Amino acid sequence: MRYQATIGIEVHAQLLTASKMFCACRADYAAAPPNTLVCPVDLGLPGALPVINAQAVEDTVLTGLALGCRIAEVSWFDRKNYAYPDLPKGYQISQYDHPLCAGGSLEVEVQGARRRIRIRRVHLEEDTAKLTHAEGCTLVDFNRAGVPLMEIVSEPDMHTPEEAYAYVTGLRSILRYLGVNSGDMEKGALRLEVNVSVAAEGEQGTKVEIKNLNSFRAVLRSLEYEISRQTRLLQAGQRVAQVTMGWDEVREVTFEQRSKEEAHDYRYFPEPDLPPLMLEPAWVEKVRARLPELPGAKAERYRREYGLSSYDAAVLTAERPVAEYFEAAAALTGDGVDAKMVVNWITSELFRLLRTAERPIEESPVTPAGLVELLRMIATGQLTASSGKQVLAEMFETGRPPAEIAEARGLTQISDRSRLQAVVEQVLDENPQAVADYLAGKEAILRFLIGQVMRATRGRANPAMAQELLLEALAARRAHSS
Ligand SMILES: [Zn+2]
Numbered sequence: 186m187r188y189q190a191t192i193g194i195e196v197h198a199q200l201l202t203a204s205k206m207f208c209a210c211r212a213d214y215a216a217a218p219p220n221t222l223v224c225p226v227d228l229g230l231p232g233a234l235p236v237i238n239a240q241a242v243e244d245t246v247l248t249g250l251a252l253g254c255r256i257a258e259v260s261w262f263d264r265k266n267y268a269y270p271d272l273p274k275g276y277q278i279s280q281y282d283h284p285l286c287a288g289g290s291l292e293v294e295v296q297g298a299r300r301r302i303r304i305r306r307v308h309l310e311e312d313t314a315k316l317t318h319a320e321g322c323t324l325v326d327f328n329r330a331g332v333p334l335m336e337i338v339s340e341p342d343m344h345t346p347e348e349a350y351a352y353v354t355g356l357r358s359i360l361r362y363l364g365v366n367s368g369d370m371e372k373g374a375l376r377l378e379v380n381v382s383v384a385a386e387g388e389q390g391t392k393v394e395i396k397n398l399n400s401f402r403a404v405l406r407s408l409e410y411e412i413s414r415q416t417r418l419l420q421a422g423q424r425v426a427q428v429t430m431g432w433d434e435v436r437e438v439t440f441e442q443r444s445k446e447e448a449h450d451y452r453y454f455p456e457p458d459l460p461p462l463m464l465e466p467a468w469v470e471k472v473r474a475r476l477p478e479l480p481g482a483k484a485e486r487y488r489r490e491y492g493l494s495s496y497d498a499a500v501l502t503a504e505r506p507v508a509e510y511f512e513a514a515a516a517l518t519g520d521g522v523d524a525k526m527v528v529n530w531i532t533s534e535l536f537r538l539l540r541t542a543e544r545p546i547e548e549s550p551v552t553p554a555g556l557v558e559l560l561r562m563i564a565t566g567q568l569t570a571s572s573g574k575q576v577l578a579e580m581f582e583t584g585r586p587p588a589e590i591a592e593a594r595g596l597t598q599i600s601d602r603s604r605l606q607a608v609v610e611q612v613l614d615e616n617p618q619a620v621a622d623y624l625a626g627k628e629a630i631l632r633f634l635i636g637q638v639m640r641a642t643r644g645r646a647n648p649a650m651a652q653e654l655l656l657e658a659l660a661a662r663r664a665h666s667s
Pocket residue numbers: 205208209210222223224225226227331
């Protein structure tokens with residue numbers, strides 16, 4: 186029997202607006218002392234009236250357009266009723282059957298195969314207060330209550346954990362490109378819930394939800410775990426119960442949180458304190474004009490324009506500042522420096538320096554122009570690649586130009602024939618056994634001898650010239666010995 190998994194995903198993304206969804210309280214609560222960003226609206230005091238945040242609507246419409254959704258000319262806010270300490274009003278203002286955006290999609294690539302994942306809807310709601318469970322009590326912070334929250338719901342179009350992973354990472358990348366969400370999962374600015382059912386092909390399985398996934402890795406691992414758990418149950422002839430699961434990050438297992446019998450009846454009804462939200466088509470078109478080039482389109486263009494591999498194009502376009510850095514550098518290429526060389530130095534050396542310094546690329550002390558200047562010194566033979574790495578590290582530390590550093594450090598490459606010839610003779614004299622082996626036909630030993638020349642010059646010898654001079658000197662010795 187062949188089984189197939191069917192996966193759907195709900196993403197909650199806090200919008201980066203200045204104020205909250207329905208009041209003028211500041212939305213950026215991260216550094217604020219608990220319960221300092223509150224007012225009668227988010228506390229649900231009698232008589233307080235909500236007002237819709239226009240920026241939140243615009244951010245949601247922008248996201249919907251980026252995902253190819255239809256934007257509703259008329260949408261509604263509804264009350265989702267439930268009683269819980271994180272919800273002072275006793276209901277959350279959300280959107281139920283008339284969401285802002287519907288019917289989009291996102292293309293993902295898994296192992297070279299591209300697939301389009303449909304998106305059912307994108308709607309707007311308010312975040313709840315934050316509960317912190319301490320010993321013997323629970324603390325509640327209302328600063329988060331009322332922060333604009335966008336919910337993006339996929340169709341159940343994914344079938345493997347890898348597809349789910351590609352979908353959530355792709356979505357995060359788009360939200361960050363649009364500047365509507367920070368993508369910070371540790372701080373809860375982006376939250377993920379998946380649902381997964383396993384069934385024999387062509388049959389309908391039982392949907393299990395997994396909540397509280399705090400990282401992309403958790404999405405991948407929890408789905409792997411849950412798919413194999415459900416498959417084992419079905420193979421043993423048992424049935425899968427419809428439950429909501431949590432994910433234990435440490436033990437890497439799902440655990441049951443509540444069963445279907447305890448499911449809420451939210452008694453949705455239209456929010457009587459808010460009018461229907463009407464959007465002028467001309468306004469929607471104005472928002473559409475703001476759409477930036479998105480990561481997928483950008484990667485496609487990099488493949489076409491710079492001849493990059495799919496992998497390189499994906500790495501460079503995942504984050505907008507990295508793409509901007511690359512494009513600024515790529516615009517300065519020429520004279521032996523090509524886009525591929527720029528990519529290699531950004532993704533290996535520069536990324537390593539940024540990681541170690543824990544700095545984002547937009548704060549890189551090495552500018553795109555500085556990087557290309559360094560690469561040009563390497564391309565024209567003034568610096569070896571290994572000296573180039575040393576110079577880059579110092580540029581990163583001091584912000585000084587590469588020529589100045591190379592000069593001060595005595596790192597400029599030795600391309601002086603007679604000077605290098607002397608080093609080659611010295612290396613051959615110091616390694617008689619290697620020379621004998623080479624002359625006896627073990628030509629692979631040449632690499633060792635080149636290495637010795639590089640060592641004697643502390644990496645500054647022009648490698649091509651070193652090889653040429655070594656071959657000449659060895660040929661002379663062969664002629665001499667025979
Ligand atoms: Zn408020």
